[in-house]
Amino acid sequence: MLQERIPDLSKCVEPDRVRREVYTDPEIFELEMQRIHEQVWIYCGHESQVPKAGDYYTVQIGRQPMLMVRGADGRISVLYNRCPHRGNMMCGDRHGNAGEFFRCSYHAWTFQHDGTLRSIPMMESGYAGTRYGRDNPDCSMKRAARVESYRGFVFASLAKDGPALTEFLGASRVAFDDMCDRAPAGQVEIVPNCFRVIQHSNWKIFLENQLDALHPSVVHQSTGRAAHEVEKQIEKRTGSAPLSYHMLSAFATVTIDKWDNFQTLNYPYGHCILTGYMGLRPKDPDTVAYEKTLIKAYGKQRTEEILAVNIHHVLIYPGLSVQSPLQQLRAVRPLGVDRTLTEIWHFRLKGAPEAIYRRSLAYYNLVNSPATLINADDLENFWKCHQGLASDGGDWVSFGRHHGRDIEKDGRVETAANCGTSEAPMRNQMKAWAQYMRA
Amino acid sequence: MKQQHEVEQFLYRQADLLDSKRWQDWIDLFAPDGVYWMPADPSHKHWDGVPSIFAEDRNLMDVRMKRVLHPDAWSQRPMWGTNHVVSNVVIQKASPKGEIEVRSRFHMMELRRDDVRHFAGSYTHHLKKTKDGYRIKLQRVDMTNAQAAYDYVLQVWV
Numbered sequence: 001m002l003q004e005r006i007p008d009l010s011k012c013v014e015p016d017r018v019r020r021e022v023y024t025d026p027e028i029f030e031l032e033m034q035r036i037h038e039q040v041w042i043y044c045g046h047e048s049q050v051p052k053a054g055d056y057y058t059v060q061i062g063r064q065p066m067l068m069v070r071g072a073d074g075r076i077s078v079l080y081n082r083c084p085h086r087g088n089m090m091c092g093d094r095h096g097n098a099g100e101f102f103r104c105s106y107h108a109w110t111f112q113h114d115g116t117l118r119s120i121p122m123m124e125s126g127y128a129g130t131r132y133g134r135d136n137p138d139c140s141m142k143r144a145a146r147v148e149s150y151r152g153f154v155f156a157s158l159a160k161d162g163p164a165l166t167e168f169l170g171a172s173r174v175a176f177d178d179m180c181d182r183a184p185a186g187q188v189e190i191v192p193n194c195f196r197v198i199q200h201s202n203w204k205i206f207l208e209n210q211l212d213a214l215h216p217s218v219v220h221q222s223t224g225r226a227a228h229e230v231e232k233q234i235e236k237r238t239g240s241a242p243l244s245y246h247m248l249s250a251f252a253t254v255t256i257d258k259w260d261n262f263q264t265l266n267y268p269y270g271h272c273i274l275t276g277y278m279g280l281r282p283k284d285p286d287t288v289a290y291e292k293t294l295i296k297a298y299g300k301q302r303t304e305e306i307l308a309v310n311i312h313h314v315l316i317y318p319g320l321s322v323q324s325p326l327q328q329l330r331a332v333r334p335l336g337v338d339r340t341l342t343e344i345w346h347f348r349l350k351g352a353p354e355a356i357y358r359r360s361l362a363y364y365n366l367v368n369s370p371a372t373l374i375n376a377d378d379l380e381n382f383w384k385c386h387q388g389l390a391s392d393g394g395d396w397v398s399f400g401r402h403h404g405r406d407i408e409k410d411g412r413v414e415t416a417a418n419c420g421t422s423e424a425p426m427r428n429q430m431k432a433w434a435q436y437m438r439a
Numbered sequence: 440m441k442q443q444h445e446v447e448q449f450l451y452r453q454a455d456l457l458d459s460k461r462w463q464d465w466i467d468l469f470a471p472d473g474v475y476w477m478p479a480d481p482s483h484k485h486w487d488g489v490p491s492i493f494a495e496d497r498n499l500m501d502v503r504m505k506r507v508l509h510p511d512a513w514s515q516r517p518m519w520g521t522n523h524v525v526s527n528v529v530i531q532k533a534s535p536k537g538e539i540e541v542r543s544r545f546h547m548m549e550l551r552r553d554d555v556r557h558f559a560g561s562y563t564h565h566l567k568k569t570k571d572g573y574r575i576k577l578q579r580v581d582m583t584n585a586q587a588a589y590d591y592v593l594q595v596w597v
Contacts, residue, residue, distance in 0.1 A: 191490060193479045193480055193489070193490040195479070195490070195492075195589075196587075196588035196589065197588065197589045197591070197592060198588050198589065198590045198591065199591075200590075200591070218511075219513065221509070221511045222506045222507075222509035222510075222511045222512035222513075222515075223502070223506045223512075225505070225509060226501075226502045226503075226504075226505030226506040226509060227502050227506075229505060230498055230499075230501050230502045230505070233498075234498060245502075248502070341588060346490060354488075357488075358488060361488070361489075361490065364490060365490060365491050365492075365493075365494055366499075369479070369490070369491065369492045369493070370492050370589035370592050370593055371477065371492050371493045371592060371593040371594075372592055373502065373503060373506060375592060376514040376592045376594055377512065377513045377514045379514070379591060379592060380513045380514035380516075380517075381513060
């Protein structure tokens, strides 16, 4: 029993280090699902994924199989993917359209899109005088306790109490604001393909890597150098190389010492922001044309404000990593203590020229597809990390880089000047973890 | 018959170069404007402008090859290998100028460390006959596994 082995989970976390069991113990994993993922706001999907009445998408929240569905009144519900009759899974496909109502494939109980019981075959003769029927809420599909959406991004919480979505997101809202504001129409829409990749490692290893500014020069050197070499060849031949080469070669040209120049900002609930390094505001004709459409929509001053937002990654703990300037996000779905599914989506800036979509699409394909030139080496390291932590070769994971130099102000922790490679984001995530896990 | 035989031999060679990790020789099978494409969705008609698992011209193929050969490509350190079987070769179209569209099926087994994975699907090749033999204008790879979650990633072309 976990209780006997580790009576107090908060003792697993010290300010600058964490016990290895936090990553490898299946019972701790079960508790995490219960106390973190099935409590807090988890990203379900974007409203544009389910444009029509009856459109649904399945989504895993913690260990719970859920459905995000659009009703005839336009409202989005998040339901447990389960018939209340005998527990049959309601929708067996990953996504689709339920039609005018849900109909269970086992005994044909039917439900409105918001989960309310609609009919049961021979309801009157079968159930008269029993406790079952329309008046009994247990005969409807169970809903997520809370559903809220921020700028089109739908979140659900399976706990009825807790902070409202905007309070929970706090400063990390900038992920969605930055993404949507960059669209002349102020909105994004989903590109209807999802890349799904399984990592053979604990979910926290992926999240801790997202804002780890020391790793890119080490892990992505091979791709950075290869891309830089080819970029130079293309420039020599044609004068200029596509921006996607720059996005890859930055991993090599931004040398290891320069990563300290960036900054991470760390917030309550474990959210963190890494400032940008790729310099994604070139002066090519595509960018100039795009900036004109922004000025037309927002005016010059507001456009400058929008384009001045300098973000690489926003991490929304415990399940979302957003790259707002490139309109993509990765949702983390823990499948087991050593198996993690990432669902990777790309968005289109409404009203922006096609060239801008294609630019971020190139990044989506090269970095985030299942044939990724970047994450292949990350996943190799995550697996090796998990293997090492499962051994008795040591008890602790260290997060000591630049520890003690962080600057705390207005409820956030900033890394000090020239401390961009600080392990502050990991310390911040584990601080939130310990708070959630306290019984 | 002769054409069928030539095309089959070409497709077998393409697969053999991948299995033998002769990356440059494999890239050289492509025409200068040739494209290797693995769609993310079987309904997609053209590689340009849609999400793709691979959509690579020769420049990007060069990046992938150079990456794989770099000593610090960590994911390349463990022993791995593949074995393709190509079959069901049917020429769809052939023009008098030597432009051929051919469909075939493949099955690929991959070993990485101690783990075996299987990938299968269809190839559509747009070939052009040159004085040096056939060259690939487009290699479209529709992988049956493409719609499922990927357990780990694909390192090189299939």
